[in-house]
Amino acid sequence: MATSMLERLGRQFGYDERSAAxxxxxxxxxxxxxxxxxxxxxxxxxxxxxxxxRPWRRPFVGFGNYARIFADPLFWTAVQxxxxxxxxxxxxxxxxxxxxxxxxxxxxxxxxxxxxLILLPWATPSIVNGLMWKWIYDPGYGxxxxxxxxxxxxxxxxxxxxxxxxxxxxxxNAAIWKQMPLAAILLLVSMKSxxxxxxxxxxxxxxxxxxxxxxxxxxxxxxxxxxxxxxxTMISIRHFDLFLIMTQGGPGDASYTLSxxxxxxxxxxxxxxxxxxxxxxxxxxxxxxxxxxxxGFGSKA
Amino acid sequence: MTVVRSSKLSRRGFxxxxxxxxxxxxxxxxxxxWGQAAGVNFTSWSAAVDQVKSHISAFEKATxxxxxxxxxxxxxxxxxxxxxxxxxxxxxxLWVSDAWLPEFAEAGWLATIDxxxxxxxxxxxxxxFCTQSMLYxxxxxxxAYYGDHMSFVYNTEILAKAGITTPPTTWAEVxxxxxxxxxxxxxxxxxxxxxxxxxxxxxxxxxxVFSHGGRFVDAAGAAIMAEPGKGVIESATxxxxxxHTHKIVAPGAIETSEINALKALGAGQHAFSIVPTYRLRxxxxxxxxxxxxxxxxxxxxxxxxxxxxxxxxxxxxxGMTPGAKANATRRANAVKFMEFFGGKDTGxxxxxxxxxxxxxxxxxxxxPLSNDAEVKAFWTRWAGGGDVIAQQAATAVKKDVIAPWFxxxxxxxxxxxxxxxxxxxxxxxxxASMAAKWKELRxx
Numbered sequence: 001m002a003t004s005m006l007e008r009l010g011r012q013f014g015y016d017e018r019s020a021a022x023x024x025x026x027x028x029x030x031x032x033x034x035x036x037x038x039x040x041x042x043x044x045x046x047x048x049x050x051x052x053x054r055p056w057r058r059p060f061v062g063f064g065n066y067a068r069i070f071a072d073p074l075f076w077t078a079v080q081x082x083x084x085x086x087x088x089x090x091x092x093x094x095x096x097x098x099x100x101x102x103x104x105x106x107x108x109x110x111x112x113x114x115x116x117l118i119l120l121p122w123a124t125p126s127i128v129n130g131l132m133w134k135w136i137y138d139p140g141y142g143x144x145x146x147x148x149x150x151x152x153x154x155x156x157x158x159x160x161x162x163x164x165x166x167x168x169x170x171x172x173n174a175a176i177w178k179q180m181p182l183a184a185i186l187l188l189v190s191m192k193s194x195x196x197x198x199x200x201x202x203x204x205x206x207x208x209x210x211x212x213x214x215x216x217x218x219x220x221x222x223x224x225x226x227x228x229x230x231x232x233t234m235i236s237i238r239h240f241d242l243f244l245i246m247t248q249g250g251p252g253d254a255s256y257t258l259s260x261x262x263x264x265x266x267x268x269x270x271x272x273x274x275x276x277x278x279x280x281x282x283x284x285x286x287x288x289x290x291x292x293x294x295x296g297f298g299s300k301a
Numbered sequence: 302m303t304v305v306r307s308s309k310l311s312r313r314g315f316x317x318x319x320x321x322x323x324x325x326x327x328x329x330x331x332x333x334x335w336g337q338a339a340g341v342n343f344t345s346w347s348a349a350v351d352q353v354k355s356h357i358s359a360f361e362k363a364t365x366x367x368x369x370x371x372x373x374x375x376x377x378x379x380x381x382x383x384x385x386x387x388x389x390x391x392x393x394x395l396w397v398s399d400a401w402l403p404e405f406a407e408a409g410w411l412a413t414i415d416x417x418x419x420x421x422x423x424x425x426x427x428x429x430f431c432t433q434s435m436l437y438x439x440x441x442x443x444x445a446y447y448g449d450h451m452s453f454v455y456n457t458e459i460l461a462k463a464g465i466t467t468p469p470t471t472w473a474e475v476x477x478x479x480x481x482x483x484x485x486x487x488x489x490x491x492x493x494x495x496x497x498x499x500x501x502x503x504x505x506x507x508x509x510v511f512s513h514g515g516r517f518v519d520a521a522g523a524a525i526m527a528e529p530g531k532g533v534i535e536s537a538t539x540x541x542x543x544x545h546t547h548k549i550v551a552p553g554a555i556e557t558s559e560i561n562a563l564k565a566l567g568a569g570q571h572a573f574s575i576v577p578t579y580r581l582r583x584x585x586x587x588x589x590x591x592x593x594x595x596x597x598x599x600x601x602x603x604x605x606x607x608x609x610x611x612x613x614x615x616x617x618x619x620g621m622t623p624g625a626k627a628n629a630t631r632r633a634n635a636v637k638f639m640e641f642f643g644g645k646d647t648g649x650x651x652x653x654x655x656x657x658x659x660x661x662x663x664x665x666x667x668x669p670l671s672n673d674a675e676v677k678a679f680w681t682r683w684a685g686g687g688d689v690i691a692q693q694a695a696t697a698v699k700k701d702v703i704a705p706w707f708x709x710x711x712x713x714x715x716x717x718x719x720x721x722x723x724x725x726x727x728x729x730x731x732x733a734s735m736a737a738k739w740k741e742l743r744x745x
């Protein structure tokens with residue numbers, strides 16, 4: 001029986017297909033172990049009330065952890081903070097990246113050097129980025145206060161990260177500084193693929209520079225923009241390192257985002273069940289947003 | 302010929318060698334009886350590493366026992382250790398913070414040492430608050446690594462410039478003197494406070510509350526933190542007014558970590574602050590701090606309801622795992638190790654305790670050592686004398702919020718403190734949210 005099935009498979013798939021499957025098998029097995037299994041297991045974990053400091057108990061609660069999350073006012077605070085942070089970071093990153101890409105798409109002396117230099121923030125490790133900006137924002141000796149006071153824009157040093165009204169935006173600024181270069185390069189690559197004939201035709205039709213941008217560049221950039229929006233949203237919604245280094249969720253709950261809540265519940269409160277459930281909520285939100293972006297940009301994109 | 306044959310590995314030989322290797326590895330794996338009987342598995346956070354290593358060498362030489370020493374950064378220590386404990390990793394002795402004792406004890410990760418007279422005999426020579434900090438439900442879970450308390454520190458030069466001859470004894474005087482210093486134009490923000498969500502925030506706030514004659518919870522463990530006159534609301538109000546009304550504390554205090562505060566204090570930018578006593582050495586070290594020699598401890602100021610100065614004390618201790626205690630050999634080795642490190646060494650001396658003080662500045666729990674000539678010289682050199690420190694240490698009270706749910710409660714408390722300091726919530730409302738969380742966790 002088994003032999004006949006193998007024979008049938010052998011007849012159905014040629015030597016090349018079978019060889020390819022055999023070669024892919026080890027990678028597939030590794031992926032199953034290191035990626036698929038943990039994803040499934042973490043969902044399984046989210047169905048239990050697991051608290052590491054109470055190792056003698058592990059009650060099955062079904063979707064109880066999810067119900068607890070949605071009933072927790074702190075979760076909705078985290079959702080609000082995450083939404084504001086993501087909207088600010090993604091929109092400003094995308095707009096700035098578009099301008100930078102437009103600039104780098106023009107021919108001028110030193111363009112190649114500028115293209116390389118502009119990638120430096122992206123190459124900076126996240127931890128270094130967070131520490132650097134924390135230092136820049138310091139209310140006592142920070143560079144930002146120093147410059148603004150020297151320029152006469154501020155009378156005295158002010159508190160940046162310690163002010164709940166400013167905190168999220170200051171962290172977003174640090175994130176934009178790091179993420180914008182990659183977004184710009186991705187958009188630049190898309191721009192390079194736009195045929196010059198389209199611009200020549202538009203010019204012949206009397207289109208000015210803004211009209212060429214609106215009617216030629218932007219439509220052709222749809223795939224690139226979608227990529228940037230999806231990527232930046234996924235990065236921003238899950239951002240954690242800057243919050244850990246710069247504010248630890250504070251002051252008060254001013255920077256208490258979803259990823260911070262996951263960290264607190266999992267690694268500080270050691271509630272692995274709740275932490276896993278929160279992670280699944282965040283993953284689902286990321287998936288839905290990405291799907292909406294892809295739908296919103298149409299099938300051509 | 303023989304050499305050639307032996308260097309050639311047949312398939313059968315390879316498999317045999319592999320199987321033997323696996324067997325040896327399995328036996329020698331951490332957790333295997335072979336590996337554990339050889340010595341002591343000691344886990345700590347990455348502090349005083351050089352001093353610990355040198356003492357490990359001395360221990361190995363004196364006892365002929367091998368120590369497997371591993372350390373993790375403090376920030377990841379609790380999570381790392383809990384993960385290892387849950388996974389039954391081989392651990393015999395570990396450093397424990399007093400804040401984790403209830404949850405570790407409840408989880409069955411720490412063994413009691415009440416039945417180990419070799420260790421409990423040191424209680425007779427330990428400061429009472431140290432021993433109390435290692436007790437949970439009446440049982441003792443370790444031997445002290447170090448014990449410290451929050452100290453009120455003032456800058457002699459700044460006070461002199463403002464014409465102030467004696468440091469403040471009450472919180473009202475702290476305000477008065479700060480305003481005088483501010484008006485004299487000596488410094489803008491005389492009082493330095495590190496109010497960032499940081500490791501020390503709870504010790505810092507506990508010191509404030511205790512110095513106001515208050516407590517967070519009553520003797521039965523019920524929350525009294527939201528009740529007026531119990532210290533919490535009064536302390537929080539004092540800090541809020543210091544920032545927003547008197548402007549003697551910088552508004553940036555909300556994001557000032559302890560490390561940054563130490564730098565500012567060491568630079569001579571502030572007249573008063575509250576610091577862990579073990580920081581005094583670095584603060585008065587001219588190679589590290591420009592204000593060295595001018596920063597002196599005085600007794601913690603009193604609040605209006607307090608009858609005497611009080612502060613918050615804490616300890617870190619050597620704990621033994623139940624796994625080590627259950628095995629006769631491992632238990633014997635762990636007891637030897639804990640005694641050598643947390644008690645006296647084989648020479649009958651408190652060697653490590655003295656070394657940790659003189660090298661790193663870490664105060665000890667061992668009262669007889671206070672009379673040691675080198676210890677006295679140390680305090681004279683780095684703090685202008687040890688009398689105030691000894692006097693304050695005697696008033697140290699352990700954190701009364703230490704409970705199995707402390708960590709989770711502290712998350713709420715941190716946000717509540719900050720909302721008060723930011724003037725976004727009244728001390729009463731914030732204290733009520735802390736009390737409600739305490740009640741919820743205590744009842745769950």
